[in-house]
Amino acid sequence: VTVPAVATSSIPVTALTIDDVLSAAARLRGRIERTPVVRSEALDAATGAHVFLKCENLQVAGSFKIRGALNKLLTLDEADRARGVVAFSSGNHAQGVALAARTVGASAVVCMPTDAPPLKIAGTRAHGAEVVFYDRQRDDREAVARRIAAETGRVVVPPYDDPAVMAGQGTAALELLEEVPDLDVLLTPVGGGGLMAGCGTVMRSRRPGARIFGVEAESANDTYLSLRKGERVTIPPPSTLADGIRVTTPGALTFPVLRTVLTDVVLVSEEEIVAAVRFLAVDAHLVVEATGGLGVAALLGRRVPDQRGARVGVVLSGGNIDARLLASLLS
């Protein structure tokens, strides 16, 4: 396992286990929402499956990201926490870190690109973090974060390539399986792979026979290609609507876990993503951002092998979508 540039975890780099996720769940208990699992008769009818929606769009700060960020902060010792944290993110991880830091009384600096969605910049600030901008074309965001970390002693909270972050994300699947123990299939979006690494580890442990699919947009197929090649592949910057999975290569720490737990990755088109966001809003009455709709896009597009009749858990990863964008997708 390659140690990634910004990995600063104090947890030894080993394979993620169900015990890591159980420990994370114990740390997080009572500090975040236990999000509901929602059923939609219309979605069942449209997909032929029995679908269970784990609503991380209803999580505090609007996505699953608080799980990993807060678990990470809760594993830091007092001295580290007192120096505060730093993160780089254009999206939900920024808000997750900001809120996690506020929850434990730590200060947070978040490096965001100058062209980050205004909604997510505002959300990050609203949760009490200081935002430092970088130029997406000119600056290396990891270098910016590392420099801040070196200058201030702040601990970097990586968006996915960190065992504590992965373990935290896995608590979503733990809760889902507590409510629906007999799932046949699990679907989550795959960007850097933190959510799937955690959730897939839980699913493999608790439901060894279940099938586990990551979902990527067709243009953001780095994990899809990497699984086939057996090593991490780097793709050009993808131009999908699903901004939460616009990464060019799987994480150094997440990929070995994904190789172990994933049945496969399924790809969806941009049209299928839009259809999923619309369907969830109009028929299931849930607002998701594009990335949050990936699992439903796969089901509506009949992309999941043998989906008919299967009991399928889907993590709706987040709901932070701009009002104007949502309006245009609904029109």
Place this chain on the structure above:
Amino acid sequence: VTVPAVATSSIPVTALTIDDVLSAAARLRGRIERTPVVRSEALDAATGAHVFLKCENLQVAGSFKIRGALNKLLTLDEADRARGVVAFSSGNHAQGVALAARTVGASAVVCMPTDAPPLKIAGTRAHGAEVVFYDRQRDDREAVARRIAAETGRVVVPPYDDPAVMAGQGTAALELLEEVPDLDVLLTPVGGGGLMAGCGTVMRSRRPGARIFGVEAESANDTYLSLRKGERVTIPPPSTLADGIRVTTPGALTFPVLRTVLTDVVLVSEEEIVAAVRFLAVDAHLVVEATGGLGVAALLGRRVPDQRGARVGVVLSGGNIDARLLASLLS
């Protein structure tokens, strides 16, 4: 208590009690969704209250209406059920009755106005009911339903003026209080008054000191005026966006209950209703129809006396909003 024209209940007309609602809950158990209670940090911040959203927009058929309709059908004897049911509704009650009938294997005819929202006509048919149209200007919808009932022996399922319907609606508050026992305030929309009659009865019984407010649009203030006059007042047909509360007078059976349980009715403007639908979609990631947003409209508009710091339960009554309308409200 005046017996309304279309009341055909076999339950004696008496004051609604908590036991009626408990019996309804026992009948409904496992047949409908136990909808989640959702928290929104953004909503708490915007209202100064601790808000608990009872998500009937995530109920089967998209609103609370299935609770009352199914409870009514489950109280019918075999012979009545075999003859089927008939209902009149331009909206959610139609879908609720259709799905309730299918659930118990009864046939349903629903009388809808020719200008009913296409989404709700389609939903009613999708749930297996036969739709019979009437002209809103020319025909008396109750007379149409009564004629069908007389000709076919079908049992009329009234939208609100029926003890079994009221009791069923009250199960929403029962579930809410099971999860959040220490509410200070309850808010629900008030149209015909079935939802509030049931929920208010539960709240008065379980939390005698709590304050209970119905919410109406300013132009649909029939219950507001009726409470002040001490008798049922009839207003001109209201022109609010909240189509679920476009009634001209409280129910003959619901009004006596509302007089007993309500602290008061608060009124909201059309602008406040739109703001609530937007806020819930963008900040809380929940889609509601205009009527479903009334409680949140009251809180965002600071219409609820002493709302600051209060623990407020809000029933989001439904989510069946046309995609185009939602898009326009978000723009």
